[in-house]
Amino acid sequence: KKGPSGPSPDTEAVLDTGDDFSCSDRLAQELRGALDRGELMLHYQPQFSTESRHIRGFEALLRWHHPKLGFIPPDAFIPIAEQTGLIVPIGEWVLREACTTNRLLQEAGVEPFVMCVNISAVQLQAPFFAEHVLSILKETGHSPEQLELEITESKLIDSWETALHALNLLHTQRVRIALDDFGTGYSSLSYLRRLPIHLVKIDRSFVEDMLHSSKEKALVESIILLARSVGIDVLAEGIETEAQLECLRRMCCDCVQGYLLGKPMDREVLWSYMQRYRQEQFNPVT
Ligand code: C2E
Ligand code: MG
Ligand code: MG
Ligand code: MG
16 A cells, blocks of 8 residues: 555655645555554653652653655654544554563563653543553553653643543552643643643753753743642653753752653663663663
């Protein structure tokens, strides 16, 4: 099942040429079979506790390697998966795969980590979302306390009641909930008020600007204080420099994640990374 323009050697060329409609049409068609053809995989990026300097968990990040189009970034195909509803079966696969990896880590004798999985608003509103999550936990033998669902503020949530019901049910079953890209949407505070949130992830854009702008820095500090005052943990994402890490440590940010500390890795690289982490007590947070 080839797209209308035939195979192309280069992703950028395919994504940039032609009008958006035919391009996303083609991607939608290709995405439909991607799961069955085994083209999707997860990469795992470590998250660290700032104080103990230990790994607190991993974020599972979806990757699509198309045999002809090459690597297609999630920002390019997740919206299409959402529009077509494919995000529901893909999202279930992601959850199962991430929980399985975390189980295997534990079976290898590694201390329990939190596995963080990104969840789209479309998934949250699909019927029986919470039930599906719980059955995947059961099936994979993964404990609910070690699963953290990352949700993003979204105007797409038009069925608040369904989403709220699902998250509350998961919360009562001890699944953790994180608010991703915090500060970039329109209703961050109302999400904090209405949802059972355990962790707030400060968006990378704040961290990027923090050292050059006292206003951005003050905003980061305020988010940290705000979250702490209501008993919610804070993680800053997109740490790329020692200076950013040091600044966040001084502001008592609980956890950090970013290229400086560890890039997203496939399962194989993850195994060797964990071996080094355990044996040599190697630790990127110094
Ligand atoms: P996100 O959840 O906010 O994930 C963080 C993104 O920042 C990831 O991009 C990660 O690779 C990148 N990142 C991490 N550290 C750094 C850093 O130090 N510097 C820079 N420049 N970037 C860093 P990625 O993997 O391309 O994912 C993009 C977005 O796609 C994610 O943003 C998330 O919204 C979405 N996504 C990824 N996987 C899934 C999935 O399984 N399901 C859903 N629904 N969405 C997903
Ligand atoms: Mg995320
Ligand atoms: Mg984010
Ligand atoms: Mg994002």
